[in-house]
Amino acid sequence: MTIEGKVALVTGGARGIGLGIARRLAADGASIALVDVNNDKLGAAAEAIDAIGRPVTTFVADVADRDQVYAAVDHAERELGGFDIMVNNAGIAQVNPILEVTPEEVDRIVGINIEGVLWGIQAAAKKFQAREQKGKIINASSIAGHEGFAMLGVYSATKFAVRALTQAAARELAASGITVNAYCPGVVGTDMWVEIDERFAALTGAKKGETYDKYVGGIALGRAETPEDVAAFVSYLAGPDSDYMSGQAVMIDGGMIYR
Numbered sequence: 001m002t003i004e005g006k007v008a009l010v011t012g013g014a015r016g017i018g019l020g021i022a023r024r025l026a027a028d029g030a031s032i033a034l035v036d037v038n039n040d041k042l043g044a045a046a047e048a049i050d051a052i053g054r055p056v057t058t059f060v061a062d063v064a065d066r067d068q069v070y071a072a073v074d075h076a077e078r079e080l081g082g083f084d085i086m087v088n089n090a091g092i093a094q095v096n097p098i099l100e101v102t103p104e105e106v107d108r109i110v111g112i113n114i115e116g117v118l119w120g121i122q123a124a125a126k127k128f129q130a131r132e133q134k135g136k137i138i139n140a141s142s143i144a145g146h147e148g149f150a151m152l153g154v155y156s157a158t159k160f161a162v163r164a165l166t167q168a169a170a171r172e173l174a175a176s177g178i179t180v181n182a183y184c185p186g187v188v189g190t191d192m193w194v195e196i197d198e199r200f201a202a203l204t205g206a207k208k209g210e211t212y213d214k215y216v217g218g219i220a221l222g223r224a225e226t227p228e229d230v231a232a233f234v235s236y237l238a239g240p241d242s243d244y245m246s247g248q249a250v251m252i253d254g255g256m257i258y259r
């Protein structure tokens, strides 16, 4: 119970890795604000946190919209009585050959994966500063934030950018007692990967499941990652044991990429 009584906001918290992180932080003792653009799954996600026995609130917001991210942070503070941990997890994938990607597709993924993290860092840091308290900011990068993958070029670029924002913010915010770190998952068996696999199949003629299996085949530990694997590391980043760590983007990928 290292974060007992703290308030954590998780973007993209309605499903997948975000929900896994929210569940773990709740089990660690935090109150949880679940923020997502998709209202449909927020109710069930909140019920899962409620079942753990921690206070939970939900807020519908598009992280690409700065005002909505600020409103989400205000909502968390107001409903849960504090604000301590910001997890900028929301993101989308995009499978496209470099030669075919369109300006509209680039705008969309940059808006969510880069600006979404930027607005999250900004809103959270300003809230911590206004409350004159320390805080933890934790961002979703990826193995694709360390290596550019074929057909995932623009997605990879956004995840490299998350590392850059993490490093710059860590330096700028250290004097305020705010740490900023990132987690870099490998191949997590969420809906995102179902969509990636389907898009690879449509573009390359690969069989359903073939691309996913190929990627999982590159994992030294021999199995796909679970949201719980990611959440265990985020729990460390959210808690006091990581107080002397900032500006890092750490691979939690079963041994796929070595840096």
Ligand SMILES: NC(=O)C1=CN([C@@H]2O[C@H](COP(=O)(O)OP(=O)(O)OC[C@H]3O[C@@H](n4cnc5c(N)ncnc54)[C@H](O)[C@@H]3O)[C@@H](O)[C@H]2O)C=CC1
Pocket (backbone or CB within 6 Å): 011, 012, 013, 014, 015, 016, 017, 018, 035, 036, 037, 038, 061, 062, 063, 064, 089, 090, 091, 092, 093, 112, 116, 140, 141, 142, 143, 184, 185, 186, 187, 188, 189, 190, 191, 192, 193
């Ligand atoms: N699944 C994987 O293998 C990996 C995922 N990641 C990253 O982890 C994060 C979570 O991924 P998954 O859980 O797998 O994805 P997912 O697609 O299963 O879930 C993402 C959640 O974010 C929400 N979301 C999407 N756009 C949003 C927006 N504009 N505003 C607010 N919420 C929005 C979705 O509604 C959904 O609930 C993403 O940033 C992703 O890039 C990184 C490495 C590997």
Ligand SMILES: CC(=O)C(C)=O
Pocket (backbone or CB within 6 Å): 093, 142, 143, 144, 152, 185, 186, 192, 196
């Ligand atoms: C989804 C993702 O982050 C990959 C393919 O590295």
